[in-house]
Amino acid sequence: xxxxxxxxxxxxxxxxxxxxxxxxxxxxxxxxxxxxxxxxxxxxxxxxxxxxxxxxxxxxxxxxxxxxxxxxxxxxxxxxxxxxxxxxxxxxxxxxxxxxxxxxxx
Amino acid sequence: xxxxxxxxxxxxxxxxxxxxxxxxxxxxxxxxxxxxxxxxxxxxxxxxxxxxxxxxxxxxxxxxxxxxxxxxxxxxxxxxxxxxxxxxxxxxxxxxxxxxxxxxxxxxxxxxxxxxxxxxxxxxxxxxxxxxxxxxxxxxxxxxxxxxxxxxxxxxxxxxxxxxxxxxxxxxxxxxxxxxxxxxxxxxxxxxxxxxxxxxxxxxxxxxxxxxxxxxxxxxxxxxxxxxxxxxxxxxxxxxxxxxxxxxxxxxxxxxxxxxxxxxxxxxxxxxxxxxxxxxxxxxxxxxxxxxxxxxxxxxxxxxxxxxxxxxxxxxxxxxxxxxxxxxxxxxxxxxxxxxxxx
Numbered sequence: 120x121x122x123x124x125x126x127x128x129x130x131x132x133x134x135x136x137x138x139x140x141x142x143x144x145x146x147x148x149x150x151x152x153x154x155x156x157x158x159x160x161x162x163x164x165x166x167x168x169x170x171x172x173x174x175x176x177x178x179x180x181x182x183x184x185x186x187x188x189x190x191x192x193x194x195x196x197x198x199x200x201x202x203x204x205x206x207x208x209x210x211x212x213x214x215x216x217x218x219x220x221x222x223x224x225x
Numbered sequence: 226x227x228x229x230x231x232x233x234x235x236x237x238x239x240x241x242x243x244x245x246x247x248x249x250x251x252x253x254x255x256x257x258x259x260x261x262x263x264x265x266x267x268x269x270x271x272x273x274x275x276x277x278x279x280x281x282x283x284x285x286x287x288x289x290x291x292x293x294x295x296x297x298x299x300x301x302x303x304x305x306x307x308x309x310x311x312x313x314x315x316x317x318x319x320x321x322x323x324x325x326x327x328x329x330x331x332x333x334x335x336x337x338x339x340x341x342x343x344x345x346x347x348x349x350x351x352x353x354x355x356x357x358x359x360x361x362x363x364x365x366x367x368x369x370x371x372x373x374x375x376x377x378x379x380x381x382x383x384x385x386x387x388x389x390x391x392x393x394x395x396x397x398x399x400x401x402x403x404x405x406x407x408x409x410x411x412x413x414x415x416x417x418x419x420x421x422x423x424x425x426x427x428x429x430x431x432x433x434x435x436x437x438x439x440x441x442x443x444x445x446x447x448x449x450x451x452x453x454x455x456x457x458x459x460x461x462x463x464x465x466x467x468x469x470x471x472x473x474x475x476x477x478x479x480x481x482x483x484x485x486x487x488x489x490x491x492x493x494x495x496x497x498x499x500x501x502x503x504x505x506x507x508x509x510x511x512x513x514x515x516x517x518x519x520x521x522x523x524x525x526x527x528x529x530x531x532x533x534x535x536x537x538x539x540x541x542x543x544x545x546x547x548x549x550x551x552x553x554x555x556x557x558x559x560x561x562x563x564x565x566x567x568x
Contacts, residue, residue, distance in 0.1 A: 165478070
């Protein structure tokens, strides 16, 4: 189990308990966190589960692989901290993870 | 392209797995089909979104990719000679005077059909619109998602955004006619074919084209005229680029599209149907697969297959009103086996 905090663009916080093995996207969708659309359902085939990983968590969540980096081309306002949340697997080590949800998914 | 009207028993809108299997179920009942799809190949989402992704819930296939599922379906429906009309979107669907329906696609292909099966999944794939404020006002005059007429781009300052084949191909193809081409992409790496990337880089090195690493963040202009775009460069600083055309290439997304204008009842972007015939609020128009809704609906390929089989029974009543339909199994019916070409 890991506690994940999603912060919406307007500052609204959503704290979610996620089981290890699911993805950060799945945990958001299961708990109806607004702003994570996940149009393709987690196939790394769209960019509508885009999140910004907080600086202090970037090492633990790792770097995007090539396919994810390609898909990030389709996101809006991509930054150094950008990830597709369907590609971040929840582990016990990620307990306390904080991600920001972008203003717009597209 | 507007030629003669194509007359057929059934038009299937959408050539995804469920649309393809509908060819099979209708074919067994001697109903001839034409399929229309906006993509350049059959397979729908399976082909466009996740050809390599394994699917685990197709009965009897513990694991199968979207590509293999599509190919298997194409083999299965081959005996029925379905006619594909690809890279076309049905824009108009109207009842005909004879009880059937008239359809017209965006490039002018016309159909007269007895029944229509909407198997359009999440709708039609359309280019993604970047969430830039005011972009709607300049679409069609300064912002385009495809190049239909080269003249619209002649002697223009063109900003092309994206890093795939469309972005690179158009940067290269419009370069000879444009006043100036600027390609904006968020990183050094491209998804496009290496050959086009090399050509683009050669032009950039020769000073004939600008390549900027950055992202379009804002548009500026007057009325329906684009004048400039604000680009956020790699290090975070903003720069203003004068341009009178923008071609954003950020892939495709699914939108319900013209389906909403066909006079059918809709529920939250889905088409309600009954669970006996999978017919819409208009008799003779069916909806199967992800696009329909009914109590208990599951968006599964296997549910779409089931819906196709039941839909075909009712379809038969419209296409052959005077023939009684007797249920037969493919394992034992010699007449079905003849249709499948195995007997």
